[in-house]
Amino acid sequence: MSKLLRVNMTTRQCTFEKIPAAYVGMGGRGLTSAIVGKEVPPTCTALGPHNKLVFAPGLLGATICANSNRISVGCKSPLTGGIKESNSGGQPGGHLAKLGIAAIVVEGMAPKGEWLQLELGKDTARLVPCTLAGNNNYDTVAGLIKTYGDKCSYITIGKAGEYKVTAATIAFTDRELRPARHAGRGGVGAVMGSKGLKAIIVNPEGCTNHELHDETAFKEAAKRFAQALTSHPVTGEGLANYGTAVLVNILHEAGGLPTNNFSNGRFAGHEGISGERLNQLTQERGGEGVVAHGCMSGCIIRCSGLYPGKDGKLIGKWPEYETLWSFGANCGISDIDAVAHFDKLCDDIGIDTIDVGAALAVAMEAGVLPFGDAEGALKLVAQVGEGTPLGRVIGCGTEVTGKVFGVRRVPTVKGQSMPAYDPRTVKGIGVTYATSPMGADHTAGYSVTANILSIGGTVDPLKPEGQIALSRELQIATAAIDATGLCLFVAFAVLDKPEALVAIVDMLNAKYGLSLGLDDVGALGKNILETEIAFNRAAGITEAHDRLPDFFNDEPLPPHNITFGITPEELQTTLKW
Amino acid sequence: MSKLLRVNMTTRQCTFEKIPAAYVGMGGRGLTSAIVGKEVPPTCTALGPHNKLVFAPGLLGATICANSNRISVGCKSPLTGGIKESNSGGQPGGHLAKLGIAAIVVEGMAPKGEWLQLELGKDTARLVPCTLAGNNNYDTVAGLIKTYGDKCSYITIGKAGEYKVTAATIAFTDRELRPARHAGRGGVGAVMGSKGLKAIIVNPEGCTNHELHDETAFKEAAKRFAQALTSHPVTGEGLANYGTAVLVNILHEAGGLPTNNFSNGRFAGHEGISGERLNQLTQERGGEGVVAHGCMSGCIIRCSGLYPGKDGKLIGKWPEYETLWSFGANCGISDIDAVAHFDKLCDDIGIDTIDVGAALAVAMEAGVLPFGDAEGALKLVAQVGEGTPLGRVIGCGTEVTGKVFGVRRVPTVKGQSMPAYDPRTVKGIGVTYATSPMGADHTAGYSVTANILSIGGTVDPLKPEGQIALSRELQIATAAIDATGLCLFVAFAVLDKPEALVAIVDMLNAKYGLSLGLDDVGALGKNILETEIAFNRAAGITEAHDRLPDFFNDEPLPPHNITFGITPEELQTTLKW
Numbered sequence A, B: 001m002s003k004l005l006r007v008n009m010t011t012r013q014c015t016f017e018k019i020p021a022a023y024v025g026m027g028g029r030g031l032t033s034a035i036v037g038k039e040v041p042p043t044c045t046a047l048g049p050h051n052k053l054v055f056a057p058g059l060l061g062a063t064i065c066a067n068s069n070r071i072s073v074g075c076k077s078p079l080t081g082g083i084k085e086s087n088s089g090g091q092p093g094g095h096l097a098k099l100g101i102a103a104i105v106v107e108g109m110a111p112k113g114e115w116l117q118l119e120l121g122k123d124t125a126r127l128v129p130c131t132l133a134g135n136n137n138y139d140t141v142a143g144l145i146k147t148y149g150d151k152c153s154y155i156t157i158g159k160a161g162e163y164k165v166t167a168a169t170i171a172f173t174d175r176e177l178r179p180a181r182h183a184g185r186g187g188v189g190a191v192m193g194s195k196g197l198k199a200i201i202v203n204p205e206g207c208t209n210h211e212l213h214d215e216t217a218f219k220e221a222a223k224r225f226a227q228a229l230t231s232h233p234v235t236g237e238g239l240a241n242y243g244t245a246v247l248v249n250i251l252h253e254a255g256g257l258p259t260n261n262f263s264n265g266r267f268a269g270h271e272g273i274s275g276e277r278l279n280q281l282t283q284e285r286g287g288e289g290v291v292a293h294g295c296m297s298g299c300i301i302r303c304s305g306l307y308p309g310k311d312g313k314l315i316g317k318w319p320e321y322e323t324l325w326s327f328g329a330n331c332g333i334s335d336i337d338a339v340a341h342f343d344k345l346c347d348d349i350g351i352d353t354i355d356v357g358a359a360l361a362v363a364m365e366a367g368v369l370p371f372g373d374a375e376g377a378l379k380l381v382a383q384v385g386e387g388t389p390l391g392r393v394i395g396c397g398t399e400v401t402g403k404v405f406g407v408r409r410v411p412t413v414k415g416q417s418m419p420a421y422d423p424r425t426v427k428g429i430g431v432t433y434a435t436s437p438m439g440a441d442h443t444a445g446y447s448v449t450a451n452i453l454s455i456g457g458t459v460d461p462l463k464p465e466g467q468i469a470l471s472r473e474l475q476i477a478t479a480a481i482d483a484t485g486l487c488l489f490v491a492f493a494v495l496d497k498p499e500a501l502v503a504i505v506d507m508l509n510a511k512y513g514l515s516l517g518l519d520d521v522g523a524l525g526k527n528i529l530e531t532e533i534a535f536n537r538a539a540g541i542t543e544a545h546d547r548l549p550d551f552f553n554d555e556p557l558p559p560h561n562i563t564f565g566i567t568p569e570e571l572q573t574t575l576k577w
Helices: A028-039 A092-098 A137-148 A159-163 A188-195 A215-231 A233-254 A275-285 A321-331 A336-349 A353-365 A374-386 A389-395 A398-404 A427-435 A448-453 A467-484 A490-496 A498-512 A518-539 B028-039 B092-098 B137-148 B159-163 B188-195 B215-231 B233-254 B275-285 B321-331 B336-349 B353-365 B374-386 B389-395 B398-404 B427-435 B448-453 B467-484 B490-496 B498-512 B518-539
Strands: A003-008 A013-018 A053-057 A071-076 A083-088 A101-107 A116-121 A124-129 A153-156 A170-172 A181-183 A197-202 A306-308 A314-317 B003-008 B013-018 B053-057 B071-076 B083-088 B101-107 B116-121 B124-129 B153-156 B170-172 B181-183 B197-202 B306-308 B314-317
Touching (some): A013 A124, A028 A071, A028 A083, A028 A467, A071 A188, A083 A518, A092 A197, A159 A389, A215 A490, A321 A353, A336 A353, A374 A389, B003 B124, B053 B188, B071 B092, B092 B153, B215 B233, B314 B336, B321 B374, B353 B398, B467 B518, B498 B518
Parallel strands (some): A003 A101
Antiparallel strands (some): A083 A181, B053 B071, B083 B181, B153 B170
16 A cells, blocks of 8 residues: 545535654554554534544455455544544445545545535546535445445445434445444544535555565465365354344353343343344345345355345345344334444434443433333434434434433443443453543453454453453454555454464565564554554543443342452453553 | 431431531531541542532521521532532521531431431431422422421422532522522532432521630620721622622723623623612512622621512512622523523523523534524523423533533533633632632632732733632632631732731631641641542542643634633642742
């Protein structure tokens, strides 16, 4: 990748520049965090002109490497007040990489009420007025296809991004041009909205994969890597058959599936929202349903099925485990069709299913609607798109919803909602929630592997011992993986098969002519985390924020009836080396 | 004062105890901040059982000293996340002092949905069920009077406190049993609501003023002090005739009256909402209107007039300058009757006129309603009491309203809304806004004295020079005054008349048998600030939070067309000695 694209929304200028020395050799989260860390004033108003929004494909983007075309989005988060990297599948990551763009840096701010779209092609970039404002993601993409055709990929925001609510996402089209993949967390869509940028059109015409320093070595390593993925039961089979929803029954069994706003670790209706059920209904209903579907070119894991309604017509992609949990178990809802509609609605409006689902549960705890009310909850989500006051509150996510309704039990860290694992029962993930510079985020150090799945070792999820080290190692490894553009799910194989990590390092060396060793992966991860923590410290986020809300230490969670119990002093050792 | 009262809302136990050694000799803000600093875990959930709510009259409470019966309320603030002291006039402060209670410490939390009230009499304290939940302050007090009569004073929350919205206040009845005086800032009413405490009944029967170590010396010093107040043009005359609203025309003239959400420093309609207009209409309309009315026994400044409607019937107390600004100039409204209705509504619902008025202006900037729409704004405030989603948003104040509506120009520091002086034009108050451990708060270090009124010296408000030192000195002095129970308005006299401060020190010595000197006042103030800053640091509020939002440095303010311009590095020196 050879160039950086700066897009100034104030002056409407687009400028390609050589990668500055400080950013050479970086990609994905490594690059977004480096740029945000160096160029964004940490105390700035997140929705103001001093924030920057950075898009960066990973180091292995635009290659034949399997599952390597994800894209990172970075900025100062309006949700957490700290640095944010949120990454997504879909086609634009690979297309940007093919265009030779290491990063797009969106700067400044269009005048209030003015909407622009960014056209990208081979060596060209142009900001033009956008007439699609006021549309959600599906209609926006449909409008863009009319103008730009079906060979481009699209990056868009829905109404939530236009409203600048803090759970707003950025959507990336999948292979069938559905805006179904999202940089979901931390309100990155609100930052895009604040800049007045409604859409990015990525036209990869005339571009190909990157030139490789050693093509033979790369191909050989890529083959080894793909073999590692296909031969592992999770990445080779489980995710394709059941999606990430394979976890629903497992977490229920483990007593770590947060139910009714984190009041119980088991949900009686778990089978109704399980991966097994997804698979069964998809096959039974047939029609447009698909088991085993990849969200981006080069994906061989294929966790993203397509979910048909009773009439066989597509509702949307298979809801992720997080979505089945947030709208399902956590709201006391076991109707999987309702969850699928929720997922589609969130994709369309452009909101984070985790923060919005958890916000609904907090609203239920406040008595706004009863637990289990699927219909009422769907109507409430629709209000996010309508921009009603209540809709905007929910669209701001769990923290704001808790404030507005005076709720004490608000499951957030650094303002960001916890995902689908109760930290009392799955203590390693609790350490990650508490300490990740991203706020509560399972993907930042997914200890569920060793805590629940016995992948990469086994650490008893119910005991404090070993959780800090587990989370530390995973946070370091994850930061490095997020720099490559690889889908995080490759970690299932990487953690169990040493040869998979060797293959990744071999590919990086073969692509760039480097001589990295395995140790360099850890160094890269640490470096990224250090940059992110330094930004947060300067933004006023301290170790006092590296902790869970009181109720996780006050209230024992059924069925194990234990609290979190890892002390702040212990937590403070997590990201030190 | 001889005892501390601990009220445990969980166990319903009330326990009198001897003042612990760590708190001996402290009062008012000194005592609330000491207790919160020592007993409340800084990272706790503000609306949870680990927070404590502390009420403390000042060191000169229950004496013949003029204007000495204010009461401090302390806790961890749900609005700022830091320590909070908010103080109020009214009768309960003096009554509590007469009961010999140095502080009430409310601990724990009643079960969800259960409401209690605290009965206080001579050496008695009892928690009993409250049947008045669901009422606003006026009806609550009316209900309490039916049971307890008109010799008691009352501390209550309205519906906002029950809803636990973060701009909820605690109301204190004035001499005529109106719940018109409020601990207004930082959401202390939400903390009272979270504990399930709807009201405190203070029955002073059988109690008298405190015994004095040297009665003769006290009386003589009190006389000197009163003379200083009555002979100063502001405390002797200006405030009585025009209320605090005397400032409206002055700040307009100075170009520091924030208009239309801090977009201009002058408001064309200023005369309509001025102190002169208040005085004129009160006299013209007659009826129940009163010029020069004191909110508490012993007040000789009498800034709190009573405002009659067109029919001569009382609407409520004279709106303060802050209220005339927040609902007036800052919302583009020049209808003083509308402001009076706003003030009464806020008193009744129990919400901070500053944070709610500023929230309305932010909502206007978002297009929820147009600037200048008095009727629409009043309806919106009424919604706070109704508990609608939009009402709750506004009831949470400026910061949350800005988040929900995706507004970039949100005039808050540490989550608390700025009061009625634009920091670009009145730079000394900008330093106080940025650096006070309370969040944006004019009363924490009221530099308007030297910046605008040439009281206690003159510091050009438009230039950075001298502002840091000015704010520092005033923040120290204010913390000390807030410990005495004295109304802050005595500062006008104290700053101009050295003998007034001498008289205060003489009274403290004569009351307690001490031998304090003038230097001890500064030491006291510094000690209080140090306690507060230490709490905030442990709560995760750092020097990165000691700054104004970007737009005060980005946008020059008419008519002087200057920005704030004091650097974060300079600001960081403010509270260091």
